Amino acid sequence: MNVGRKLSTDESAASYPIPAASPQEAHRTEIFVRRSRFLASCARTPDAASARNFVESVRRRCPDATHNCWAYVAGPPGDTARIGASDDGEPRGTAGRPMLNVLLHSGTGEICVVVSRWFGGVKLGTGGLVRAYQDAVRENLATLDLAERVPSVRCAVSLGYAHLDGLRRLLPRFGVNILVREHLAEAGLHLELPEAQRAAFEKALAELTNGTAAFRLLSE
Numbered sequence: 001m002n003v004g005r006k007l008s009t010d011e012s013a014a015s016y017p018i019p020a021a022s023p024q025e026a027h028r029t030e031i032f033v034r035r036s037r038f039l040a041s042c043a044r045t046p047d048a049a050s051a052r053n054f055v056e057s058v059r060r061r062c063p064d065a066t067h068n069c070w071a072y073v074a075g076p077p078g079d080t081a082r083i084g085a086s087d088d089g090e091p092r093g094t095a096g097r098p099m100l101n102v103l104l105h106s107g108t109g110e111i112c113v114v115v116s117r118w119f120g121g122v123k124l125g126t127g128g129l130v131r132a133y134q135d136a137v138r139e140n141l142a143t144l145d146l147a148e149r150v151p152s153v154r155c156a157v158s159l160g161y162a163h164l165d166g167l168r169r170l171l172p173r174f175g176v177n178i179l180v181r182e183h184l185a186e187a188g189l190h191l192e193l194p195e196a197q198r199a200a201f202e203k204a205l206a207e208l209t210n211g212t213a214a215f216r217l218l219s220e
Contacts, residue, residue, distance in 0.1 A: 035120025040140035069095035072112035
């Protein structure tokens with residue numbers, strides 16, 4: 001299940017709580033229910049594509065898990081316009097949707113949680129599975145550090161590979177996140193940066209590349 005739509009101007013300028021954890025450094029907690037292990041991994045995912053990428057990264061990290069169930073809210077807290085969930089082989093309705101319900105009522109936006117389960121030999125039943133997956137998410141959220149979403153813009157940058165290391169050094173100074181990397185004749189990146197830093201970042205990029213980098217804003 002996933003739904004997508006464009007952000008309105010009001011939404012793109014909104015501030016709200018988001019996970020401080022990144023997909024590269026996810027927030028992880030675990031619980032044990034009747035010998036089954038439930039490992040919850042949580043990160044900020046500002047859109048459906050980054051949520052799916054995070055899910056795949058957890059699958060790669062936990063290839064031996066019996067199930068990797070997931071849910072995300074890729075928008076403001078409680079917004080059902082951009083959501084997704086999967087039971088990943090568990091009985092229908094026992095994992096993804098219950099996890100999603102917890103996220104929708106968490107007061108946190110742009111969030112994805114993957115719960116990896118290792119079956120412990122004791123069947124939990126449908127009710128037991130619902131409770132276990134929801135408890136795994138609640139346990140994770142209870143210790144999740146939050147940040148405040150800063151109004152941002154997204155842009156596409158294309159530059160020569162000789163300037164790529166210099167660009168990477170620029171990103172932390174302006175609070176820039178890399179969303180997409182492309183490796184073509186030139187290095188191409190989709191970036192997200194604070195709206196207030198846009199002009200300064202564009203100027204620094206031009207200085208770094210002697211005006212050869214291409215910079216354009218992306219519509220939401």
